[in-house]
Amino acid sequence: MSSEKEPLFSAKNLKLITTPLGAQNPITIQVLGICSALAVTAKLEPAIVMGISVTFVTVFSNLVISLLRNTIPSRIRIIVQLVVVAALVIIVDQVLKAFAYEVSKQLSVFVGLIITNCIIMGRLEAFALGNKPWPSVLDGVGNGAGYGLILIIVAFFRELFGSGTLTLPGLGTLQIVPESWYIANGGFYSNNGFMILPPMALIVVGIYIWVQRSRNKDLIES
């Protein structure tokens, strides 16, 4: 450990957390992990839990692989990464089944499918294999949070306009659109059922990418 003089949260290290939230966002810029982003964003609560689960896996798989990086035989490195990721995902799945049963039922197969989430393998190959443990942990936090951020934004709009509610962990389902607005109660409003269907997640992500690129000209390809 030669560079221990470098402070833990130096500007360079902080950048590892902040760039994946914006200019290097795994979903909107690198377009990784789209599949689960479409599937779990119909309600806010599963999206939040999914974001936390993926962050847990990116952080600890990055840490473990980074600690082992000098011992891993290069011929089986992908297998080693897969075993580490799969073990972490199974732990997350088991913990959710024990302590957040309702949410784990809603997430169903998508927790297991974190294993195949491109973000995780991508970060292991691109970052953890060649960097020290601490920057790898920060990279994991950044990319997990960048993924979770998009999930939460998409789920917020989909649930608000699709169901008129917001479901938060610990608070249950909150009715946001007043009941008296609904046509059934003599009002003028009706939920947009299209928002709950998967294609709408893609469109919301598309709108986010559009807004993000028009605000940050560096992201526009020539």
Added chain:
Amino acid sequence: MDRQGNTYTFLYASVMVIVVAALLAFVSESLKDQQNKNVEVAKKIDILKSVNIASSASDAEALYEKHIGANAFVVNLKGDKVDGDAFTVDMAKELKKGADRAYPMYICKLDDGTSKYIIPVRGKGLWGPIWGYVSLNEDKNTVFGATFGHKGETPGLGAEIEKEPFQTPFVGKQIFDESGNFTSIKVVKAGLSKGDIHAVDGISGGTITSQGVRAMLEDCLKGYENYLKN
């Protein structure tokens, strides 16, 4: 040791697999009790839902104890009570057994003093198993409530069986006709059930799941015929 050699690679892989297997076995064992309890509570919530008692993970056990408690037993095809615990009967296994199947039965006492007969049902949807609970009034004929669940039916189509618009019409339907013959409750093409006391509307676009519900009800309710007529 040569880090790219075969010996090292094999050793590395073996040690890694053993360590990971031990870790996962430990996690799975230590969380098992809590997980089984969650499954039990979820089942109790479902059973209570069929008699229109809304419960959550925190109060399901107390409500189950209050309304059903020990009033759960197993009957056989002849309608006699047999040994066994209704709650732990594995419906998936029983369905394959044929005539010597165990038929679980729950009797629920509501706050207004009436008793409801709750019958668990299980069958096949389009993509996987579907299940549910049907509760009957004291006449052992008229449906008081029904709730259904599924493993992986198509959202928006077959998956609608777990929603109220599909389940509510079951209330008030009858499973025996006037002369006491078993008719079950048919799930018919949407719009055709009007005025039929033995049928409800199916889901447009979810025909195979709807038919699965029909087959499930016929198959599972029929076994209770002798018990219900006694």
